[in-house]
Amino acid sequence: MVRRLPEGQSGEKYRPLGGWVERPDDPQPQLEGDVGADVVVAGAGFAGLSTALELAARGAKVIVLEREFTGFGASGRNAGYLAGGQGLEYGLFLKRVGRERARKIVSFYDEGVDYVERKLGEYGIDCDYNASGIIRAGVHPSQERKLREGMRIGIELGSPAQFLDGAEMRARGIPPAFLFGCDTQRGGTLDPGKYVMGLRREALRAGVKIYENTALLSYDEGSTVRVQTARGSASAPFLVLATNAYTPQIGLLRNKVMPLRVSAIETESLSGAQLASLGWPRREGLVTPHWTMESHRLTARNTLVMTTKRLHYVYGSGTPNVPDHAAYRELAVALRDRFPNLRDLAIRSCWSGYISFAYDALPVVGETGGQRNVLYTAGCSGHGVGTQSLMGQLLAERICGTEHPLLAALRHKTPSTLPEPLQWCAVNSALGMANMMDDRVNRKVREAATR
Numbered sequence: 001m002v003r004r005l006p007e008g009q010s011g012e013k014y015r016p017l018g019g020w021v022e023r024p025d026d027p028q029p030q031l032e033g034d035v036g037a038d039v040v041v042a043g044a045g046f047a048g049l050s051t052a053l054e055l056a057a058r059g060a061k062v063i064v065l066e067r068e069f070t071g072f073g074a075s076g077r078n079a080g081y082l083a084g085g086q087g088l089e090y091g092l093f094l095k096r097v098g099r100e101r102a103r104k105i106v107s108f109y110d111e112g113v114d115y116v117e118r119k120l121g122e123y124g125i126d127c128d129y130n131a132s133g134i135i136r137a138g139v140h141p142s143q144e145r146k147l148r149e150g151m152r153i154g155i156e157l158g159s160p161a162q163f164l165d166g167a168e169m170r171a172r173g174i175p176p177a178f179l180f181g182c183d184t185q186r187g188g189t190l191d192p193g194k195y196v197m198g199l200r201r202e203a204l205r206a207g208v209k210i211y212e213n214t215a216l217l218s219y220d221e222g223s224t225v226r227v228q229t230a231r232g233s234a235s236a237p238f239l240v241l242a243t244n245a246y247t248p249q250i251g252l253l254r255n256k257v258m259p260l261r262v263s264a265i266e267t268e269s270l271s272g273a274q275l276a277s278l279g280w281p282r283r284e285g286l287v288t289p290h291w292t293m294e295s296h297r298l299t300a301r302n303t304l305v306m307t308t309k310r311l312h313y314v315y316g317s318g319t320p321n322v323p324d325h326a327a328y329r330e331l332a333v334a335l336r337d338r339f340p341n342l343r344d345l346a347i348r349s350c351w352s353g354y355i356s357f358a359y360d361a362l363p364v365v366g367e368t369g370g371q372r373n374v375l376y377t378a379g380c381s382g383h384g385v386g387t388q389s390l391m392g393q394l395l396a397e398r399i400c401g402t403e404h405p406l407l408a409a410l411r412h413k414t415p416s417t418l419p420e421p422l423q424w425c426a427v428n429s430a431l432g433m434a435n436m437m438d439d440r441v442n443r444k445v446r447e448a449a450t451r
């Protein structure tokens with residue numbers, strides 16, 4: 001579904017469902033009446049579906065409740081970078097958790113990449129995966145120090161990487177705006193819509209019962225957890241909340257995670273001549289070391305997808321499904337800045353979605369309830385493609401009675417968020433500061449280009 005924007009926004013085409021998925025042709029029924037299972041999962045994104053698949057493989061009867069349809073959340077809207085532990089926000093957690101635990105956490109991110117690569121083969125999901133690796137690429141010499149420092153810490157924490165100087169970047173045919181980079185040598189890019197819909201197909205095939213258009217409204221704890229929906233209820237010895245940025249709305253993790261809106265634009269398909277002029281033969285996913293990064297990638301349909309650059313926090317941790325025109329405009333500026341030869345390339349669509357963010361930028365996973373049988377996973381920030389998929393295995397093992405060492409490593413004290421209106425003020429000040437610093441770098445890049 002493509003909707004034209006009102007006057008003043010001409011050229012922007014807002015897609016309320018993101019750029020990769022449509023409502024499925026085979027919508028799964030809404031839950032009516034009372035049903036029972038071994039495990040009820042709320043949320044049909046990477047986390048919920050991976051958990052359901054891992055549990056089904058262990059012989060469990062699983063029900064998934066999805067408020068909208070599979071892939072409606074961030075899993076159907078992201079940029080499709082399957083990225084590991086290089087380039088994380090180490091500064092936000094290294095001192096808090098200590099080096100030993102940080103090494104294990106970084107390996108969780110790296111193993112998330114291996115996990116998805118393995119599962120794509122196992123489930124036979126074709127999602128245009130390009131195992132090109134991902135390059136953190138600087139656009140101005142002033143970014144080199146920060147990039148090298150992040151790379152050094154990442155390597156120390158066990159995630160390999162290689163610095164690419166200007167000559168190496170040009171030899172690889174990376175577009176010239178990207179001056180130098182850190183090649184993370186792991187992962188690559190995929191079509192997240194095809195990935196999440198592939199998980200859905202596989203879950204249905206494995207006998208998982210998915211109820212779409214079925215929101216979890218509330219739940220009662222106990223040795224059997226009873227979940228209430230609009231027209232029925234579901235009971236099971238375990239409940240998994242895989243509702244990510246929406247979890248605070250269920251009344252959980254309100255003081256641990258907050259939703260941040262991330263936006264994306266996608267161009268029209270590049271012509272053969274435009275692609276040839278671009279070079280970039282391996283199509284590595286690029287991210288910049290700005291304070292709020294930019295991501296730039298080519299898709300299998302030969303479009304350019306760019307994300308982030310501007311993040312947005314909605315007062316009271318709201319998650320309205322609305323356009324973010326200011327973010328789309330900024331992304332369009334980045335498109336012209338980084339790809340001046342493609343100045344005339346039209347923007348085909350724009351969309352936004354919500355990630356869940358903890359103040360230390362780490363995953364928030366654990367259990368609650370008197371019986372410790374209500375499990376949750378959130379907070380993977382902008383790194384959920386690999387991590388929230390692998391989380392499915394960790395949660396399934398935990399439910400079956402084994403604690404994976406990576407799950408043990410992820411258990412840590414998440415800093416508490418601030419109450420409103422302090423949180424709104426603090427987050428917007430921090431984002432505003434980041435934008436100011438990034439804009440300064442971008443101005444310098446433009447000045448250098450016109451000299």
Ligand SMILES: Cc1cc2nc3c(=O)[nH]c(=O)nc-3n(C[C@H](O)[C@H](O)[C@H](O)COP(=O)(O)OP(=O)(O)OC[C@H]3O[C@@H](n4cnc5c(N)ncnc54)[C@H](O)[C@@H]3O)c2cc1C
Nearest residue numbers: 043045046047067073074075078079081216353383384385
């Ligand atoms: C624009 C954008 C770009 C991103 N780029 C990347 C990237 O390149 N690489 C990367 O690794 N990560 C990226 N991310 C982050 C990544 O997409 C997420 O971390 C990941 O998809 C989270 O998966 P999830 O299953 O935990 O949550 P979600 O995919 O958000 O799924 C949660 C589901 O729960 C459902 N739900 C909510 N409330 C209820 C309820 N009460 N009852 C039932 N269901 C409910 C929602 O409808 C939703 O479908 C990006 C995110 C965005 C928005």
